[in-house]
């Protein structure tokens with residue numbers, strides 16, 4: 001047993017070393033990625049459940065490293081946050097999204113009320129963020145209402161006057177605020193009455209995956225969240241909608257919007273242009 005124990009420790013050391021090494025590799029590659037142009041932005045449709053109308057898109061960052069292959073944002077975003085690279089990465093995503101949305105708008109491809117949403121890392125929500133966003137949006141010549149911002153619960157819970165000031169400045173500038181991954185982080189809900197959030201994004205872990213009987217309990221949570229949002233005057237986007245039955249159920253429960261593979265996977269700018277063109281013609 002002792003030998004096995006030592007073996008286990010050695011194995012643990014090895015896997016820890018592997019992880020540290022991977023981190024270093026990924027971080028080094030990420031530093032070069034911006035310069036080399038390996039980062040891209042893809043867009044996932046958001047639809048109005050009642051009508052099926054395309055009303056927006058979430059901008060998501062993609063990274064293909066020639067050395068390491070495709071790396072998921074779940075791996076590189078936390079790394080970028082820890083290493084300080086997140087500011088540059090976010091500037092890139094914002095600039096790219098503004099450029100793409102500007103082009104679609106110029107081409108007359110966007111529905112009147114179309115909104116593109118950007119993910120805002122919690123580490124970026126500090127003095128200067130609102131000014132940076134304002135400068136970039138003004139530079140692109142877009143109305144602020146075209147760009148919405150997805151914040152995390154940790155931001156709203158920070159209870160830091162500097163953080164609150166930035167959130168309020170962003171909203172005052174005309175950006176709608178979404179609360180991302182609602183329900184996954186914390187259970188304190190008092191912040192919802194303290195800061196002005198417009199839309200809850202209900203995390204996909206709340207949407208029952210299967211269909212049919214025996215799922216009453218799963219849907220009970222969704223139902224409760226929808227009631228609460230309604231009482232607070234917030235809209236809801238359900239994430240991770242993969243099946244028509246889920247969309248129909250959500251619609252009947254009064255959920256406004258949906259996002260997920262059922263409506264479309266994230267697509268690059270060209271793919272999303274095709275989608276917009278198809279919708280326009282239909």
Ligand code: C2E
Pocket residue numbers: 044059060061062072073074077090093119120121180181204239240241242259260261262266
């Ligand atoms: P998120 O903000 O919750 O983004 C939604 C994630 O769910 C995306 O994963 C999307 O591809 C995935 N998804 C959408 N529909 C479905 C579906 O029907 N089924 C399933 N199984 N998954 C679906 P992705 O692109 O891998 O992004 C992961 C996370 O990385 C994002 O989660 C977000 O927190 C972060 N992220 C991505 N891009 C950026 C960025 O530019 N800046 C920041 N700060 N974070 C980003």
Ligand code: CA
Pocket residue numbers: 058119150180
């Ligand atoms: Ca998001």
Ligand code: CA
Pocket residue numbers: 180181201203239
């Ligand atoms: Ca989310």
Ligand code: CA
Pocket residue numbers: 181
């Ligand atoms: Ca998520």
